Amino acid sequence: MRKYLSSGLPMLAALLMAHLPSVARAVGSNPAYTVTPYVLPDGVKLEASGLALLPDGRLAVSVRKGEIWILEHPEADPTDAKAVGYRLFASGLHEPLGLLWHDGALYTVQRSELTKIRDTDGDGVADEYLAVAKGWGVSGNYHEYAYGPVLDRDGNFWITLNASMGGPVKLAGHRMQEKHWRGWAVSVSPDGKLSPMSAGLRSPCGIAVNEEGDVFCTDQQGNWWSTNPLLHLRKGAFFGHAESLPDAQLPESPVADPGKLPQGITVVEASRQVKGFALPAVWFPYVKAGQSPTGWSATSRAESLVRLRSRCSWGSLFFLA
């Protein structure tokens, strides 16, 4: 999580994978997308971390400082904050980094839990914050961001969890010794069962599904990642970041423990040598195709964009800039 949206709603910038040289131009202006800056009411800072369009046309926006706002009329004149109507729906959350409308409720991932949020008395403000699942390790290390959720085709929630940067922090009162599933993607069944799925992630902040319900995430260049990838998350895959591997020895792990990772070889060679190693669906050339890829969505509706045909069969790619 290198970059947050500084204000307003995210601008959509098209990244045309089939035409990488045109990326710089595309970010500046592109007929394929429209940038709509919203003029916010005084005192409202929308550091958007997640968006969810409600069935009635309202737009919910989670912000990293712990709130969810609802724009009552997102289609109204964006320069008229009153016409758009900004309502504080939920507060007191711990760094929600993602938002999903599902089955009559908003779902977000806080640092330590997947939370289902509802307004049960109809006054427009949330009054129920139910913990759907928790149980991944949180030590207090700053880097322990958690993202999501998204829904796969079977109705399971998916969440991605950063690797801790450095060792766990033992805060006063800290008594939980384990900090499992850091650097993993986990799924949560509709009845709340948490299952580890993929290992080897570093800072997997852009999680989304394609139209077929396959789950993907972006990750961030840094140790064990020479550049930013887009990863096809699935059960048992190991993507290369080593810090997640101790948990592969746990009985719940679907990832086979590959043992000590080889050093000084290319990633492609490693993918041949290391059992269970999964290559990214896409490598983004560093800087040329973005420095910190965050959220994205797959769509086949933008006719003016060149569709990407890959083995994952998803459509055009958009990046939140």
Place this chain on the structure above:
Amino acid sequence: MQAVTVGSPKGVHAAFDALEMHWAVVWKGRFIDAMTTWEERAMTPAKPLGTLGPVLPPRMPLARLKSASDGWPEAVGEAAGYHYSGYRLDKDGTPIFLYEVGGLKVEDSMSSAPKGDGLLRKIKITGASDAVAEGWYYLGLGKAAQPESVSLTKGMVEFEEYIKF
């Protein structure tokens, strides 16, 4: 600890540990300064401002005992068989924490005492039948607290404790 802090305009506050599922800290005066959780990457923990109240024992409120004179179990959180369900806000915005243990559903809240000189802890226990609570005991937070039998009437019982400070 995964603290959920509950502030009151009357200046008495409490933090619930959503990981171990018991109340952790009470204090009065200023609430907290959350700046450290987003100012820099280091993200040092937010500390209670103001004056700390009595130290709360890090133990669960309900346990199954052979008799009231048994030692209170040391296990906490999920290791003690508890399951955290989240919280609901009541009409004035006070969170009511929800958790379950041994077939009992618990609603646990702290709100400012009427005179503002401490906190009123309310705990409501429900079960599918009165028999579910057989063998279960409740233990309050105060130093002088003694285990009390949890006996449900029509599937429900409530306990209250006044934490003065």
